Amino acid sequence: MIAPLTYAVVGLAIVLCAVAVYYAVRDKLVDDRLLAVAALLELGLLIQLVTGLLGMGRIEDPTEKATFVAYLVTLPVIPVGAALLTIKEKSRWAMGSLAVGGFAVAVMAARLLQIWNLYG
Numbered sequence: 001m002i003a004p005l006t007y008a009v010v011g012l013a014i015v016l017c018a019v020a021v022y023y024a025v026r027d028k029l030v031d032d033r034l035l036a037v038a039a040l041l042e043l044g045l046l047i048q049l050v051t052g053l054l055g056m057g058r059i060e061d062p063t064e065k066a067t068f069v070a071y072l073v074t075l076p077v078i079p080v081g082a083a084l085l086t087i088k089e090k091s092r093w094a095m096g097s098l099a100v101g102g103f104a105v106a107v108m109a110a111r112l113l114q115i116w117n118l119y120g
Contacts, residue, residue: 006113009044017102024095
């Protein structure tokens with residue numbers, strides 16, 4: 001895992017969450033800028049997936065390894081699913097789901113780094 005990449009992923013996820021909450025409060029629909037943030041987040045998560053899978057041999061505890069791999073594989077699905085739902089739904093609640101997705105990505109990415117640092 002690359003710590004600066006993880007910090008960037010967490011930062012982008014928090015930005016995505018904050019902007020989606022702002023859009024939900026203002027009752028605005030998704031636009032290209034918000035989707036660009038989700039796309040950048042997805043790119044970072046895919047890089048993190050490859051890096052994490054290549055180096056997961058460092059993690060010795062089988063429970064932590066299972067959690068690590070589950071988070072790595074699940075994380076790239078969240079922004080895509082939330083963005084597709086937001087595009088399809090076109091409501092305030094769709095922005096809420098994008099905000100929750102951004103928050104979930106931030107928490108899970110931080111936990112990935114925590115697990116990685118235990119064995120580094």
